[in-house]
Amino acid sequence: MIRARGVGRSYGRKQVLRGVDLDLPAGGFLLVxxxxxxxxxxxxxxxxxxxxxxxxxxxxxxxxxxxxFLSHAPLVYPQLTAVENLxxxxxxxxVSERRERIGxxxxxxxxxxxxxxxxxxxxxxxxxxxxxxxxxxxxxDLLVLDEPYSGLDExxxxxxxxxxxxxxxxxxxxxxxxxxxxxxATARLAFA
Amino acid sequence: xxxxxxxxxxxxxxxxxxxRARETLPAMALFVIAALVIFHFALPxxxxxxxxxxxxxxxxxxTALLGLARAFVAEREHAVMDGLVxxxxxxxxxxxxxxxxxxxFLATVELIGLPAFAIFFHGVGARTIAGVALADVGxxxxxxxxxxxxxxxxxxxxVLPLLFLPLAIPVVIGGVGASVVTGGNRYLGFLALYDxxxxxxxxxSFEYVVTE
Numbered sequence: 001m002i003r004a005r006g007v008g009r010s011y012g013r014k015q016v017l018r019g020v021d022l023d024l025p026a027g028g029f030l031l032v033x034x035x036x037x038x039x040x041x042x043x044x045x046x047x048x049x050x051x052x053x054x055x056x057x058x059x060x061x062x063x064x065x066x067x068x069f070l071s072h073a074p075l076v077y078p079q080l081t082a083v084e085n086l087x088x089x090x091x092x093x094x095v096s097e098r099r100e101r102i103g104x105x106x107x108x109x110x111x112x113x114x115x116x117x118x119x120x121x122x123x124x125x126x127x128x129x130x131x132x133x134x135x136x137x138x139x140x141d142l143l144v145l146d147e148p149y150s151g152l153d154e155x156x157x158x159x160x161x162x163x164x165x166x167x168x169x170x171x172x173x174x175x176x177x178x179x180x181x182x183x184x185a186t187a188r189l190a191f192a
Numbered sequence: 193x194x195x196x197x198x199x200x201x202x203x204x205x206x207x208x209x210x211x212r213a214r215e216t217l218p219a220m221a222l223f224v225i226a227a228l229v230i231f232h233f234a235l236p237x238x239x240x241x242x243x244x245x246x247x248x249x250x251x252x253x254x255t256a257l258l259g260l261a262r263a264f265v266a267e268r269e270h271a272v273m274d275g276l277v278x279x280x281x282x283x284x285x286x287x288x289x290x291x292x293x294x295x296x297f298l299a300t301v302e303l304i305g306l307p308a309f310a311i312f313f314h315g316v317g318a319r320t321i322a323g324v325a326l327a328d329v330g331x332x333x334x335x336x337x338x339x340x341x342x343x344x345x346x347x348x349x350x351v352l353p354l355l356f357l358p359l360a361i362p363v364v365i366g367g368v369g370a371s372v373v374t375g376g377n378r379y380l381g382f383l384a385l386y387d388x389x390x391x392x393x394x395x396x397s398f399e400y401v402v403t404e
Contacts, residue, residue, distance in 0.1 A: 064279075064280055065280025067278060069274065074270070075271055077270065077272060080209070088205050092276070092279035094194075134275065
């Protein structure tokens with residue numbers, strides 16, 4: 001499913017990623033760890049197809065629309081409500097039974113009561129929950145998660161745990177809290 | 193049909209954002225009125241109507257530039273472009289949806305600007321209105337494309353006018369020609385050709401603007 005050979009990425013003269021080798025089969029769970037600035041986010045963006053490697057080869061055997069991507073930014077419009085944001089993505093991602101799926105996710109992530117509030121009024125934790133709803137909306141085959149526990153309280157983090165435990169997708173998860181997902185990992189990648 | 197549904201969803205989103213934030217339209221309306229007032233006092237009394245007609249096009253182009261500068265602000269400030277680019281829809285739908293929204297803003301502002309021009313200078317003829325309508329399409333097609341390029345740049349405030357204004361020169365030539373030249377229909381044809389050529393180029397190449 002994911003095959004990387006000597007993958008590297010440079011921005012001008014600055015090399016942020018070098019020589020990454022990886023084989024991750026479908027249904028696998030890759031745990032990515034490393035200090036700030038070690039290239040974790042860049043690697044995840046390469047996997048999602050938002051950037052291309054400047055060295056090596058990277059094969060991700062998944063269609064563009066079947067990737068769920070959670071980044072540092074929630075990727076939602078602050079002036080739109082949670083429902084409006086998810087409805088826009090639902091349309092673009094061709095989600096069938098869109099309203100039911102949106103309602104179910106908002107319920108599951110504890111945002112139902114705030115569903116008609118603008119995202120600008122959300123707390124950091126609520127935005128992270130909304131971002132998770134967005135990433136999971138189209139039931140992706142590959143879930144790329146960059147710090148999924150960021151900004152979440154224990155209740156929110158437990159929701160993420162449950163989601164990852166019940167997952168059917170292949171998961172690539174970068175986190176500074178590896179203990180939470182260590183037991184789920186089938187592969188590990190540590191950046192220095 | 194799916195493509196058009198994507199375009200409609202994206203354009204509707206931009207109109208909704210503007211309805212909520214009310215940042216772009218009021219600024220564009222204020223700018224076009226202010227520009228026409230300045231031109232009114234800057235143009236010596238007794239100047240020809242032809243000179244005033246030219247100033248109308250200056251006001252339109254720079255008002256459009258103001259709107260284009262804000263076209264991708266929401267996507268840039270909140271990194272939403274990543275989410276849109278990852279969606280399975282054709283990426284040109286992002287350009288078309290945004291372009292239609294910008295066209296809607298510009299046309300709305302012109303509903304204020306053209307009557308204001310008639311008050312400060314002279315009446316607006318049917319050919320001028322046709323020229324403005326055709327020019328708007330070209331301005332929004334090219335401008336949205338260039339605004340997306342600029343949004344990805346660190347020096348976006350410089351990049352947008354530096355790229356857009358040279359590309360808008362044919363629009364000004366066509367618009368002024370349609371307004372002032374006797375038998376200016378060929379200038380309307382020129383504007384229509386500009387619209388068609390640049391719309392096709394922008395539609396076909398937008399994917400390369402939003403991806404690496």
